[in-house]
Amino acid sequence: MFINDIHIDAKENMMSTATVTDPGRTDSVGPDHPLTPLTADEITAVREIVDAAGLLGEHTRFVFVALDEPAKDAVLAFRPGDPIERRARVLLLDRDTGHGANLIVSVTGRAVVERTTIDAASEGHVPILDQEFEDIESYLLDSSEWLEAMKARDIEPANVRAVPLSAGVFGHEDEVGHRIVRVLAFYQSDKADLPWAHPIDGVVAYVDLTERRVVKVIDEIELPVPAERGEWNAEPHATPTRTDLKPIEITQPEGPSFTVEGNQISWADWTFRFGFDVREGLTLHQLSLRDGDQVRPVIYRASIAEMVVPYADPSPVRYWQNYFDQGEYLFGRYTNALELGCDCLGDITYFDVTIADEDGNPRVMKNAICLHEEDYGVLWKHTDMFNDMAETRRSRRLVISFFLTIGNYDYGFYWHLYLDGTIELEAKATGIVFSSAYRGPDGFSTEMAPGLGAPFHQHLFSARLDMAVDGNRNVVTEVDAVPVPMGPENRWGNAFRQQKTPLRTESEAMRMADNSKARVWHITNPDKQNRLGQDVGYALHPEGQPALLADPKSSIAARAAFATKHLWVTKYDAAQRYPAGDYVNQNPGHDGLPAYVAADRNIDGEDVVLWHTFGLTHFPRPEDWPVMPVDYAGFKLKPVGFFDRNPALGVPSGPTKSHCCES
Template sequence: MTTTQNLSNSASLHQVQHPLEPLTAVEVQAAVAIVRSEYPVGEQFRFPCVTLHEPPKAMVLNFQPGDAFEREAFLILLDNTTGATYEAIVSLTQTKVLSWQPIPGVQPNIMADELAECEAAVKAHPEFQAVLAKRGITDLDLVVVDPWAIGNFGFADEVGMRLSRCLCYLRSRPDGNFYARPIDGVVPVVDLNQMQVVRIEDMGVVPVPPEPSEYAARFMPSLRPDIKPLHITQPQGPSFEVEGHFVRWQKWQFRIGFTPREGLVLYTVGYEDQGRVRPILYRASMAEMVVPYGDPRPQHFRKNAFDLGEHGVGMLANSLKLGCDCLGEIRYFDGVLTNSRGEVAITENAVCMHEEDYGILWKHTDWRLDEVEVRRSRRLVVSFIATVDNYEYGFFWYFYQDGTIQYEVKLTGILLCAALVDYPKYGTVVAPELNALNHQHFFCMRLDFDLDGTANSVYEVNTAAEPPGPDNPYGNAFYAESTLLKTEQAAQRIVDPLKARYWKVVNPNQHNRLGQPVGFKLVPGENVLPFAHPDAPILKRAGFMTKHLWVTPYSPLERYPTGNYPNQHPGGEGLPQWTQANRSIENTDLVVWYMFGHHHIPRPEDFPIMPVAYAGFLLKPVGFFDANPALDVPLQADINQSSSGETSQTCH
């Protein structure tokens, strides 16, 4: 549940123990109030973003408990009257605005309040009502207007305007699944600054698909009766410890952050090894998510969603429910945000953290001694879920006892569909007269590595077959070949599973006991490249999709692969622009950007609601430890016995 809080202006700021703690509700309210007190920010202003202005990296790395530090907020403001965008930095410590800067020629992300106001404006417009009546639709209560970002396709009459292009649907009943019944051929375009309809695009009457295609339990004639209860209990509580947003678990430690644009952010990820905490990642987050659709017809060619840059998945995060989204002994973290008017809005239980059993961690049977050693794997799960129009995305970080980190996106929700009209070349028929459109999902991760320090390098590792000859007389030999990626352009790479390709981040200045540089490897999972033509507008705006790996030297200003303001931007900014400088990335503080894609040619089985699909990658230690770091994980039987006091069957 998202709640809006009216907090007392006289409330004192909470004492914050670490510079990376997210803004509290009191701090958010104070930041907005300070800006309003120093600048003429009236009711015509919206607040697309109010979040922590992260302190300099060097300061955080040198921070010691008890050190004094400045507390700052970063704000984006939009003046609906003039269309002007501003950025502000506020010192909460000094209670004053440190900087106020106009940002010309940009459009901030679309806010939830704008979506609701846009729908109301469209439904009240006489021309919209007339085009619906022409289609025999008179009950506006059953009509749903779903505003989308309009993108940028070079149309001169759209320059400088803040626009939304709306998709329309018709419920079969007031609580029905409207995504199953698109009203194709009707596209309202709205000026979001004035909240006025600019035009109604009427492309001709198209029959609304007839079936309601419901999925909620209340519509099912019966549910399976044969599923027995499954209880997950931890009688002594979970194994993790939490102080504010600082987490310790099984030698892991990190900090949790949450931003309106990225949602969940992890900071200062490290692993305790031989009595010291070794840094791995300074900051890790999803930096952009783009969903291009593959239907070229006038109704559909503009469907290219930038879900972070145009909307913000943090703003769209769900309030998670025990036993539904998360199972077990759960620790929740709230998301402290604002609505578009700068009022504090808290998404309760935005982030979920819990432990899971994950099968066998390691095992060996010595049959000569009749001895078995086996350990069960446990992983820590940190996740949040966002509803982005028709789709749900679950974003999951997993931490394992052997030092592995996994990132996984779980995709579910409802397919974006169109009325069939003709043969569905660019989609799949999933119900009578209903065509689910072909599309792809691309996710770009920003991984600021600090492996045992900030000076790191990246290698590409390919496996090669040794040619037959005196050194390989039977033709069975193969080896791993590492190539140092020295510059930004050399590091623009594509996956190649036929070479077992992976990328390895190392600290060339630190070595394990075997003399190998300490490192972590990035192991690709499912992946794909875009099928859009190289000259297509979507690839101008989201050029990061053309490569799976990018590496840049660290810069606090380079945060998003499509630039700071991709909404309605013509493109060219972000990673393609930065890497033209071809800066050195050898033995320096660097950022790894990994892009992975999920390719979706829909199936009938994906409708009316889609079973979860998975995409992601692994970060695995390679030479980072001297040996298997999970050797000291106790037997499950010993854990159970210490918990209950009862003797259980041994595993050795």
């Protein structure tokens, strides 16, 4: 990965400095840190090494190329000037056979050091290529069954837009070992027409990507194709642009408060590194806080490691509809080029990201990551009746984010760091709801426009949090607010207290949120105490929205088992990176977290990883059409006894009198 740092000042609405730095640069002395992202030159070298090993044929494609991160102990022991071996993980697909392979390539040693063939029947397939999607409409036009279905509906096949979707696993024996996608169709009358407004419901095609043909068409029912146009600026949606909103201008005359050195960012008391790959997107590494003369770790690695979007329509043409946008589609490759004043507002630093394309060549994604500061209202305030104290301090937060478009939906992921030590992840969902024909009020969709439905569904994310609260030996405790029964110690019935339940094994740590008890999970270090003798810690605050609503015996519950619990805790294992397993596409299920916790390892005072499920349960509203306003999901990590007192006491008053009211 190659990253450019471009600083932009919103006040001038132009690039304020012409300096472009390359934190992923490798030169004669090599990278400056083991987590330095892969450069374009290294990606090119990976391709050359794989080719020299005789592993590239005419139909071989690169599905995934990313830095193979060094072992944690090696990273923690690293000192500037130490030698660094550069490795990449690579997934290959032979399009002619459908066979996948997993490689570890040493860029330093110019060799393929590991090679594993993936058993598609038992392990699943590698993710789906863009090149595989691109040919789908031609397969439909070659299918007599498909053409007959369109003829029965009086639809011109050339005006049909194909939407190929991951197939899942539903006990169809003829699909085992085959790369299958299922294809839903939408009508587009002209280039400007929004196909999502015109679903051709009641029919679905099954396509074999290796054989490159339609293998089955299920034509359940002929339903009217909704006719109303769906573009946001077309009738009946066209709305005059407002003229009553005055400009909001955000400036930092002295520049931002953060510094960037390579892929390391420092802001206020925070220091961390960042990375990016096409499966997880933005990743954060070695988040630490400066506390006096100490630099204290909080999280070794944080990412959104998987997401699943299960739909609730049980009809014969849609029962299978659920997607793992990371494990099946590698959603990071669809990252948007962010725009100043639209995606990010203020004094902005953008970073380019270089990934590998499907031929193994480097491809630059411009302005993929946005870094900036935001004012965040009041940080702390008090006016006192006794000593005439009248103090206010304003909060601000550091924001590092990226946005992507995958099919109909757009997702933004925003990591926020606060002056009081809080860490927050905010996921934003917007775009266009996936549409269907509306089958009536007793069905499983909302009517969005005449005859147009939007099926009920969920967006469930899994955050992988490799915790390191003041060190790698941590304890996880569930903390509930519970009432104390009336009795001799609670005569008036007003008492309540914290109930703390240690989670000592992986089986004990499969937990559900409970907002009725204000449930949180404390991650503490038994070897480090604050000045009051309390173990230092952080608390994970869940939003507590529903986990997976599908039946526990369903296919999706087996394949997305991570989403059946709000919390899993595992003992750290570098190989355990993905909550639904390494190969999610057509994986039969029970991989990932269920397999990780099967040994029921001890997690009490160990190096632990928290896996937190959060997300949205979406019953679409008419107000979500034709473009959905942003909906939000996320979680917070807040210090609890990590500091001896409020860590934000040193924030100055201000910012300036010109921004405050004066009497």
